Amino acid sequence: MKQFLSAHDVFDIDALVATGLAYKADRFRDKGLGAGRRIGLLFLNPSLRTRLSTQVAAQHLGMEAIVFNVGAEGWALEFADGAVMNGSTVEHVKDAAPILGQYFDILALRTFPSLQDRAADYSERTLNAFVRYSGIPVVSLESATLHPLQSLTDVLTITETFKEQRKPRVVLTWAPHVKPLPQCVANSFAQWMTAWGAADFVVTHPEGYALKEEFITGATLTSSQDEALEGADYVYVKNWSAYEDYGKMPPASGNWMLTLDKLKATNNAGVMHCLPVRRNVELSDEVLDSPHSLVTQQAANRVWAAQAVLSEILKQA
Amino acid sequence: MKQFLSAHDVFDIDALVATGLAYKADRFRDKGLGAGRRIGLLFLNPSLRTRLSTQVAAQHLGMEAIVFNVGAEGWALEFADGAVMNGSTVEHVKDAAPILGQYFDILALRTFPSLQDRAADYSERTLNAFVRYSGIPVVSLESATLHPLQSLTDVLTITETFKEQRKPRVVLTWAPHVKPLPQCVANSFAQWMTAWGAADFVVTHPEGYALKEEFITGATLTSSQDEALEGADYVYVKNWSAYEDYGKMPPASGNWMLTLDKLKATNNAGVMHCLPVRRNVELSDEVLDSPHSLVTQQAANRVWAAQAVLSEILKQA
Amino acid sequence: MKQFLSAHDVFDIDALVATGLAYKADRFRDKGLGAGRRIGLLFLNPSLRTRLSTQVAAQHLGMEAIVFNVGAEGWALEFADGAVMNGSTVEHVKDAAPILGQYFDILALRTFPSLQDRAADYSERTLNAFVRYSGIPVVSLESATLHPLQSLTDVLTITETFKEQRKPRVVLTWAPHVKPLPQCVANSFAQWMTAWGAADFVVTHPEGYALKEEFITGATLTSSQDEALEGADYVYVKNWSAYEDYGKMPPASGNWMLTLDKLKATNNAGVMHCLPVRRNVELSDEVLDSPHSLVTQQAANRVWAAQAVLSEILKQA
Known part of the structure; x- marks a missing residue:
């Protein structure tokens, strides 16, 4: 799997479920798989279960997980190409995402819809921008329109x-x-x-x-x-x-x-x-x-x- | 010890103190004891010394510690049985606590009193609800009326x-x-x-x-x-x-x-x-x-x- | 190196750069160096790149890193000697810093200038207080007037x-x-x-x-x-x-x-x-x-x- 944004990224759902159930039976069966690898958990919106369960999953695989709560810690991203950034946005996703791609092996991301602008929400602009610019596998921790995990x-x-x-x-x-x-x-x-x-x-x-x-x-x-x-x-x-x-x-x-x-x-x-x-x-x-x-x-x-x-x-x- | 909420949970205070002093003399003497075990540190109210010292203690024992600051990250819990949750509370402790019990081996919790309603504070409603519903050992990181650590x-x-x-x-x-x-x-x-x-x-x-x-x-x-x-x-x-x-x-x-x-x-x-x-x-x-x-x-x-x-x-x- | 607050703390910049480039070629070449050691990353002001890159660097050396975001989590420090603390400050840096010195082996700190009071900013009061009172090596993660990393x-x-x-x-x-x-x-x-x-x-x-x-x-x-x-x-x-x-x-x-x-x-x-x-x-x-x-x-x-x-x-x- 190269990314996990929706059901379309999964070749065989039953096989993936079987893998999950095998971990349930023996959580540490692949405990060395993630050694020396690192996942960034970027929360543009808050989370409890999703954050904790993903951190726990990473630990079972021996990966390092670093959580970054952007809602609380503040990070107004620009998404528009060609924007003159003299307003409230402080960093373009074009500049931010590639850095995360350098620091992590996998980037997991949560973002919410506005519920105001349907076209924007259903374009999955935020998620897709991180996919496009980070250069590493992206896992959706819930996006504007889907929640595949x-x-x-x-x-x-x-x-x-x-x-x-x-x-x-x-x-x-x-x-x-x-x-x-x-x-x-x-x-x-x-x-x-x-x-x-x-x-x-x-x-x-x-x-x-x-x-x-x-x-x-x-x-x-x-x-x-x-x-x-x-x-x-x-x-x-x-x-x-x-x-x-x-x-x-x-x-x-x-x-x-x-x-x-x-x-x-x-x-x-x-x-x-x-x-x-x-x-x-x-x-x-x-x-x-x-x-x-x-x-x-x-x-x-x-x-x-x-x-x-x-x-x-x-x-x- | 099955839980640590007050002095009443301790059979022999001198023995527990001796254990602590033995760790002071050799912090890594039990460094494998917590391998593959995980503690959740849930802060319904903020903390500096308590959070850091508990994280450090967990690391000395080889446990994974996951910190969750709820004050900052927002989580309005309902405690009343039978409540019709059409107000500001978003999740009942009955539903939240058992999940934490599934993700962690030990749950450590900080909560503060209101200082408005003495009966409610002295009932230790929040702490007791997590004890009752999480199904795992709970450690008080300071509660409404006590601070046993x-x-x-x-x-x-x-x-x-x-x-x-x-x-x-x-x-x-x-x-x-x-x-x-x-x-x-x-x-x-x-x-x-x-x-x-x-x-x-x-x-x-x-x-x-x-x-x-x-x-x-x-x-x-x-x-x-x-x-x-x-x-x-x-x-x-x-x-x-x-x-x-x-x-x-x-x-x-x-x-x-x-x-x-x-x-x-x-x-x-x-x-x-x-x-x-x-x-x-x-x-x-x-x-x-x-x-x-x-x-x-x-x-x-x-x-x-x-x-x-x-x-x-x-x-x- | 005993601390890292400015270029003046570095004896040989080229040698330090060579060390960095050696890590770029082989990030895990010193993966046991930090075993059993712990760095505290204290953010009095928010950070993305600095926080993540320092956490990642610590992981590569096998150190434990604990992040503490004080901006979000609140901690109004007093710096003035002899202050009667009946106002908004809740803890004197004289009392706070030595504790951090007990919990960590290295303390890394970010703080920003006021941009109001030049003399105060250029005195690096906050950074210097932690250096003075923590008793452990301090690394600047950007201070009021410098950004050595x-x-x-x-x-x-x-x-x-x-x-x-x-x-x-x-x-x-x-x-x-x-x-x-x-x-x-x-x-x-x-x-x-x-x-x-x-x-x-x-x-x-x-x-x-x-x-x-x-x-x-x-x-x-x-x-x-x-x-x-x-x-x-x-x-x-x-x-x-x-x-x-x-x-x-x-x-x-x-x-x-x-x-x-x-x-x-x-x-x-x-x-x-x-x-x-x-x-x-x-x-x-x-x-x-x-x-x-x-x-x-x-x-x-x-x-x-x-x-x-x-x-x-x-x-x-």
């Missing part, structure tokens, strides 16, 4: 828990929230489910919350959450703001918060969420505190997903 | 410096400050002195500054600093705000700042303070810059106290 | 790229900026060029921007940028605010931004800048994106300069 974790968690000889029915359902969130996790999960191809994948959301076409091609779409849940093996719960009326929160009719009562129609489904979760807004206490919940296992699996990705990049480099 | 350091420093065949007279004296401070250091020092039992322990403070009953049982109390200092071997200087009129600073009559003149009544006492110290407010320059002062030695000893605690937990895990 | 990098970059059997002509030219910057990089570069003695060194700047006398003794001075550039082998571009009318930005007549057209008069000069650079304000895109530019190589060389300095200190300690 989360999605790999999700596929790994489904693979690990599903024991039947058939395709699982996996439902992605929109959930309420108090503020507009990116579409990243939903886009990415849909992209991975489709690329993986080993599940019957259903997406359900209120009117106005359709995801971008390219991510849901091949998925079954329904505006009825009840219909979607029927026979589900996994229910992935996630809020996202509108793609169409970009970044807005059109009113959703009906009650979209998942409850134990709704889960009765499922095949004793496992409930997934990428965390953090707003309890009793996105998901009820009764579901999160029930045996249905996979959220802690899923978050713990972030380490093995990250370790699989880093190891594949190290092996190629 | 500081107190262990203090006992170690007294043990290291007292050379006579009798009990030392140890005085905890209140000192002035410009803003209300927690009672943690004072509560904790009193708790450890009593649990240790190897000193004659005296507490002195102005009216209105009595510590909570449970911490001073067994101590000699006096409102006369002069009387307290008579024959003292150690004088521990510390400001705290009122426990009774909680978090307030009732006016203190008389001059409570320690001076060289006041020290004449002591047995050439060593002067202790946990730092940071407001010079010429809490303690005069003349005392801090005199041979009486143990403050640098005491702060340096933080490393050995932390190393003793981490090693005891590692040996049990 | 940058200058060592600059000499190393010139040494590495100059292939002729004569002295190179090296020009330091002032450049425009949108806000007042410290004189550190310019002062320090001038100091190192003079101490090195292996270049013909020319300084050019608009009226009002003369550097402090002690740094430019031995340099050729001219207010004509055109004259300075004539036959130059290296052009070091840097903005600084006025030393005379301290911290101000007197209007500069003429166009001081370097262009390809201006470079025609040079000996196909390499263009240097310490970064970050304001494109099309300090330096034009056409120069930065041309083969003249050495800025990425120069920034990458920060690692080898830092590694040379740390190794010299470790060998002496």
